[in-house]
Amino acid sequence: MKTTDLFSKLSKRLSSLERLKKLDDKKSIPSILEEKGVSRRDFMKWAGAMTAMLALPANFTPLVAKAAELSDRLPIIWLHMAECTGCSESLLRTDAPTIDSLIFDYISLEYHETLMAAAGWQAEHNLESAIEKYKGQYILMVEGGVPAGDNSHFLTIGGHGKTGEQSAIDASENAAAIFAIGTCSSFGGVQAAFPNPTGTVALSKVTDKTVINVPGCPPSEKNIVGTLLHYLLYGTLPALDVYNRPKWAYGLRIHDLCERRGRFDAGEFVEEFGDEGAKKGYCLYKVGCKGPYTFNNCSKNKFNSHMSWPIQAGHGCIGCSEPDFWDTMGPFEEPVADRLYNTVFGGLGADATADRIGVGLLTVTGIGIAAHAAISKFKNPKEDEE
Numbered sequence: 001m002k003t004t005d006l007f008s009k010l011s012k013r014l015s016s017l018e019r020l021k022k023l024d025d026k027k028s029i030p031s032i033l034e035e036k037g038v039s040r041r042d043f044m045k046w047a048g049a050m051t052a053m054l055a056l057p058a059n060f061t062p063l064v065a066k067a068a069e070l071s072d073r074l075p076i077i078w079l080h081m082a083e084c085t086g087c088s089e090s091l092l093r094t095d096a097p098t099i100d101s102l103i104f105d106y107i108s109l110e111y112h113e114t115l116m117a118a119a120g121w122q123a124e125h126n127l128e129s130a131i132e133k134y135k136g137q138y139i140l141m142v143e144g145g146v147p148a149g150d151n152s153h154f155l156t157i158g159g160h161g162k163t164g165e166q167s168a169i170d171a172s173e174n175a176a177a178i179f180a181i182g183t184c185s186s187f188g189g190v191q192a193a194f195p196n197p198t199g200t201v202a203l204s205k206v207t208d209k210t211v212i213n214v215p216g217c218p219p220s221e222k223n224i225v226g227t228l229l230h231y232l233l234y235g236t237l238p239a240l241d242v243y244n245r246p247k248w249a250y251g252l253r254i255h256d257l258c259e260r261r262g263r264f265d266a267g268e269f270v271e272e273f274g275d276e277g278a279k280k281g282y283c284l285y286k287v288g289c290k291g292p293y294t295f296n297n298c299s300k301n302k303f304n305s306h307m308s309w310p311i312q313a314g315h316g317c318i319g320c321s322e323p324d325f326w327d328t329m330g331p332f333e334e335p336v337a338d339r340l341y342n343t344v345f346g347g348l349g350a351d352a353t354a355d356r357i358g359v360g361l362l363t364v365t366g367i368g369i370a371a372h373a374a375i376s377k378f379k380n381p382k383e384d385e386e
Helices: 003-018 029-035 040-053 058-069 086-092 099-106 120-133 149-154 164-173 183-187 221-234 261-265 369-378 381-385
Strands: 076-080 109-112 139-143 177-181 212-214
Touching: 003 058, 003 221, 029 058, 029 099, 040 058, 040 099, 040 221, 058 221, 076 120, 076 164, 086 099, 086 221, 099 221, 109 120, 120 164, 139 164, 139 183, 149 164, 177 183, 177 221, 183 212, 212 221
Parallel strands: 076 109, 076 139, 139 177, 177 212
Antiparallel strands: none
């Protein structure tokens, strides 16, 4: 589609949203941002960054800004399953609220157990009422894995003792779009780790409707809000990878974007935590970094008010946005090396780490990560200079 045609299409989509009745006449996203001290200039800078993240041309920035301003027009139902509430907390517990978290705070959350005042029977009634009132219109966001089948009783909610599985099924039935927020909802998470005593599964396993996975433990707030903005802009699902993750957020490996990638290429590795290599910012592969096997944009978004991220802080990636990472990525302080690793298409995908030649393949060019790391132990490029 031509850029001009896409611009026209998105403009029409936003115009239709603008005609929707505001769910709360007493507040709006622009007024809230102004009240919290966010200038129009800062807001447009944020919109520009989100435009780039969504892989749209820079002249689409006003459309992304408008989509953010209209994000309170669509009702959102947020369910909690088996989880730690970390995904919600990562958005809420901030000493200096970002534009992303402020938008999350003031979108039309019709149901969110962490935020709402209602409890018990009233909470159950609110959920049922929201599903009925906004049937076919609301966006469903689910946090946490779902104990299912014969094990569904491990998660029961409310006075009626309704299972989390049934709540997820009922809410999914009439949702306009469904987002699985965090790795637990996307892939089962720690609850589904071996031996999975509660029979927990991903949200996609309990509904036959398409689920957009936004994994991470927790995911970046930008990936959550960005996925919402994409839906607001297009009214359709984004381009997804084989694990139903938005490609705009999960299209590249941590390794591809890592600030220590140059150290890896130079054969400079941290041999153990606290050594000279660690002090100099060397590559963390040998102490367990799973960046070569993990698809996410953490180095772009960072955490803690966008100040840092695990690798910058000195610990390797643990692969938290990948399926079954608790089982396949551990031990977290040891490299994957040449052990078997289940990847897409039976290990034949572009992100494969095959063990056919005894080492993990970094890319289809055949560069061996483990071999590269092993060789560097005996020959460090720096030694030739001394």
